[in-house]
Amino acid sequence: MSGRRAARADGRGADPREEAKRERRSAAKAERDRRAQRARTVARLRVAGVGVVVAAAALVLGLGLVRETGPSGVAFAGDLRTGGRLEELRLPRLEGDGVVEYASYSDRPLVINFFASWCPTCIAEMPDFERVHRLVGDEVAFLGISQSDPRSASIELARETGITYDTAIDERGEFFRALGGLGMPTTVFVRPGGEIADIWVGGLDARTLQDLVSEHFGVVA
Numbered sequence: 001m002s003g004r005r006a007a008r009a010d011g012r013g014a015d016p017r018e019e020a021k022r023e024r025r026s027a028a029k030a031e032r033d034r035r036a037q038r039a040r041t042v043a044r045l046r047v048a049g050v051g052v053v054v055a056a057a058a059l060v061l062g063l064g065l066v067r068e069t070g071p072s073g074v075a076f077a078g079d080l081r082t083g084g085r086l087e088e089l090r091l092p093r094l095e096g097d098g099v100v101e102y103a104s105y106s107d108r109p110l111v112i113n114f115f116a117s118w119c120p121t122c123i124a125e126m127p128d129f130e131r132v133h134r135l136v137g138d139e140v141a142f143l144g145i146s147q148s149d150p151r152s153a154s155i156e157l158a159r160e161t162g163i164t165y166d167t168a169i170d171e172r173g174e175f176f177r178a179l180g181g182l183g184m185p186t187t188v189f190v191r192p193g194g195e196i197a198d199i200w201v202g203g204l205d206a207r208t209l210q211d212l213v214s215e216h217f218g219v220v221a
Contacts, residue, residue, distance in 0.1 A: 073099070074174045078194065081180075086194040091168035091175065094146055095155055100168040102194070105141040109217035111209075112188040113142070114176055116149035117157045121203040122185040126161035128206040132213065133165050135221035140213060142166070147184075148173040189216045 078087035089102035102110075113129055115122040126144070133142045142165035146154035151169055158167050170176055179188065182201045189197040189212060197216040204212070210221040 072170075072172050072174065074170055074172070076175050076178060080178050080196065082196055082199050084196050086190055086196060089175065091145065091170060094144075094151065094158065094167035094169045100143065100166055105143065105190075106192065106194060108138075108192055109140045109213070109219065110190040111140060111142045111213065112145060112190065114145050114147045114170075114184060114186045115154070115157065116147055116184060117153035118149065119184045123157065123161065125185060125203045125205065126157075126163055128204065128209060130161070130163045130165070131206050132209045132221055133163075135210070136213060136219055139219050140217060143168065145170050145175070147171075147176040189213075191217065 073090075073092045075090040076086075076088055078085050080086065086102060089100075091100050092098075093100055111129075111133075113126075115126060117123070129142065129144070133140075144158065144163055144165060144167040146158075146167065147170040149169075149171075151171065154167075154169065173181065176186065179186065179199060185201075185203060187200045187204060187209075189200070191197050198212065200212065214220050
């Protein structure tokens, strides 16, 4: 008996039953490892799924409730969708020093018009905006915002089209994108107190602009 034990200890004449047990234990361990790996993979996928949902929610919220101060001096806050509320807006003036702030307009209706020198429709509509601005006088404030356009080109455009209302610059398009940034030109109609009545994408002639001012603000030009 002691000889047989010694032989197995030396690796010779191993018991087939012991070999079978070792194989079963090895197979069981491999199966446990595979299951653990599957569990880790599922956990990672679940976490990734949550991340996708959170990212999607952040994207949706990016079109809504925001508060941002950009490196270019642009600052804004509010629920920037139709029916939402513009709480804050601060932009560098297009010409000269200083800033334009929404607080200066919050007690009356405000028409915000985004323009750029590379936008033919913007160029075509800007004289009509000036015309309506003169018709409504102080009852409705107008603010032209140059977006994603060199300052010098926008200044030249504002002068050539003859607009006299306030102008500001959103050089990197930060505020424009926060509003949805769907196309140029874009015009935003803001009621007193900050409620966003409408975000209009596309060109406007004087007659249509007058109709929208009347519809949203009750002001007849």
